[in-house]
Amino acid sequence: MNGSLALQVQDLVAGYTPELNILRGITLHVARGEIVTLLGPNGAGKSTLMKAVAGLVPVRSGAVQLFGRSLVGVPTHQVVRRGLAYVPQTDNVFVRLSVQENVELGAPAGDGRQDAGEDLERMFTLFPRLKERRRQRAGTLSGGERQMVAVARALMARPQLLMLDEPSAGLAPALVQMVFDKLREVRALGVTLLIVEQNARVSLAISDRGLVLAEGQVRLSGGAAELLDSPEVGALFMGTREAST
Numbered sequence: 001m002n003g004s005l006a007l008q009v010q011d012l013v014a015g016y017t018p019e020l021n022i023l024r025g026i027t028l029h030v031a032r033g034e035i036v037t038l039l040g041p042n043g044a045g046k047s048t049l050m051k052a053v054a055g056l057v058p059v060r061s062g063a064v065q066l067f068g069r070s071l072v073g074v075p076t077h078q079v080v081r082r083g084l085a086y087v088p089q090t091d092n093v094f095v096r097l098s099v100q101e102n103v104e105l106g107a108p109a110g111d112g113r114q115d116a117g118e119d120l121e122r123m124f125t126l127f128p129r130l131k132e133r134r135r136q137r138a139g140t141l142s143g144g145e146r147q148m149v150a151v152a153r154a155l156m157a158r159p160q161l162l163m164l165d166e167p168s169a170g171l172a173p174a175l176v177q178m179v180f181d182k183l184r185e186v187r188a189l190g191v192t193l194l195i196v197e198q199n200a201r202v203s204l205a206i207s208d209r210g211l212v213l214a215e216g217q218v219r220l221s222g223g224a225a226e227l228l229d230s231p232e233v234g235a236l237f238m239g240t241r242e243a244s245t
Ligand SMILES: Nc1ncnc2c1ncn2[C@@H]1O[C@H](COP(=O)(O)OP(=O)(O)OP(=O)(O)O)[C@@H](O)[C@H]1O
Pocket: 016, 022, 040, 041, 042, 043, 044, 045, 046, 047, 048, 049, 089
């Protein structure tokens, strides 16, 4: 296994209970600096994969490596210290806290870092809308603004790999584009991204590669452009069923 890979997953089997494996032998990788989109129908195991990588779902067998070091059995708070941040699909902001309080919570506690204030300013530079709204309660933000709060909080830990679970879920089309434009900027800062999305076209448009998961297995993978042209992806995720033969 290879340190130039941000993430390497090999034959991963995982599930919530011992009786039922949700992930049934997943193999994939994300190279440093890449953006990779993970597609798949509802219930395919996309969120479960992210949770298993983050140490939130038990791994039954197989390997997960972050920058060449095994993550299996490593508790989530240590996974974060090793450079992985994860924005879950739902409930990813504290609605009663202000924007600034939410973002500040992403700074790792107790590691003696003095520059959290600097990082906060960096986040407000990246997300000027959040700066204007720094004292506003997160629960009163628009969906797109909330996603930005969640991403900003994750970036406060200075991750090398950021995993996002459906960052555009529930957003109006104009906000979807805004979120993905921001994700492209995040990559330009040197962060590698793994994104679970239903919105295949917009996510693949900023991605290097994509994968399709179905029933806990990788069903298809390839370059982003290749997947955008694929009749199978078109039929499953872009409503272009007529494109398939
Ligand atoms: N906490 C849980 N306990 C038990 N089973 C779960 C749990 N969370 C998810 N599952 C099951 O695992 C399977 C995969 O779910 P998962 O959330 O990974 O799918 P997904 O691909 O993210 O779907 P979606 O597109 O709907 O978000 C589903 O059958 C689901 O019912």
